[in-house]
Amino acid sequence: MAVDTEWAKKLSEALPSLTRTEREFADFVNTYPHEAAFMSLREVAEKSGISRPKIIDFFRKLEFENFQEFRNSIQKFYKQHIDSYKASTITFKKIKTLTELLDSAIEIETKSLLRLKENVGAADLSDIAGSILEAKNVFLFGPGTGFYPAHYLSQRLKRYKINAHLISHDLQHTAEELYPIQKDDLLIVFNYFPGENIFYNVMSWGKDINCRIIMITDQVYPHLVNLADHVFYVDRGDIEFKNSMALPMTFANLILLAVEMAGTDTVDGYLKDLEKRRETFDLSDF
Incomplete structure (x- = not known):
């Protein structure tokens, strides 16, 4: 969108x-x-x-x-340019109690979830899950607040024995972390960071190598859309709650569940084996 x-x-x-x-x-x-x-x-x-x-x-x-x-x-x-502090200040001029804050937040996030259903369908989730399972490696990039869903996915995908690599916040070393990407890999980009230059550089790198690219974003830049194989519009909270990452995190969790469903018995076997091994894992030093 x-x-x-x-x-x-x-x-x-x-x-x-x-x-x-x-x-x-x-x-x-x-x-x-x-x-x-x-x-x-x-x-x-x-x-x-x-x-x-x-x-x-x-x-x-x-x-x-x-x-x-x-x-x-x-x-x-x-929407993406209004200063977070200013937006919050306006919000608290309208909301006087924690009860009002809770009611407003839930109402807004509920509306956001309904919008997600309109923008992303079951076929889209199936396509993402299939791309993840078919990829040799999955690289995830999400500077700023996009780091939360990127980090979450990178951790959880390892449970399915998927080679997931999180590109860190240290943008000075982004090139080194992108360097291993090959044609058979998948690059997932969470675009919730102001500006498009860093995303253009990262996605151009993937495009040059001809790997598959999926972008998840709340603002569509024409130059970036042309670099991605698939673009999914997953909004953050309403303008007064623009810092909310509830919806992108929900979408990240939906991706994981879709991978589990698509992987069926194989993924289920990995999860059961992981739980058995976890029971014998000694964490007493912590």
Whole structure:
């Protein structure tokens, strides 16, 4: 699922007809999206120094029906660029108690799970599981918060005797860690890190070697999509809970369960053997 570009398109189309004041307001929105996306009309007028009638003229010129539609467009476009701290600050202005926080978080994550069902189907999980089982080695890359699902998968896949290799956080040594990748290997990329250069470098490396590449992301960059064999859109939490990794972690667990189902008796035998060996493993020194 691609990034929503409605705000950028409408602004670009209306730009030649905007007055100096309207251009100043557009600059304010693009500089402070974390405020413009959440404030009331009165608040954004006070903060920007632009009168409410001028702001109304502005969003109508961009063909937004109302102020809420205008704010929603900003939220969607700047979803991955709004500062985490600012987003959290806005959240806690709305939520006053831990009960409200719990209810809001559960509601948002539930909606996210339903969106996941719309974006990823059983055939997709089957394809990922098949790619993992067929690969000679599985390399996992996830800088930033993407490290959590990447690390989780790298640990758990070893239970099925799958050669899983986690590419570390140390980006200075990424090339050395990528160097062993061969044509018969699989590269899984978790893209939850701002910017695309590091992902482009890693995925280009895999593409040059002609290994299979799967990207799991919450923001689709056209250059990266062209490098991947499959791209799966797995969002994080709603904008006010944008740091939540519940959904990507759930998806990582679904991948593991899909591998177990696809591997059937073989994988089941590995798990039983691992449990027997674990019982005799002496951890007394710890």
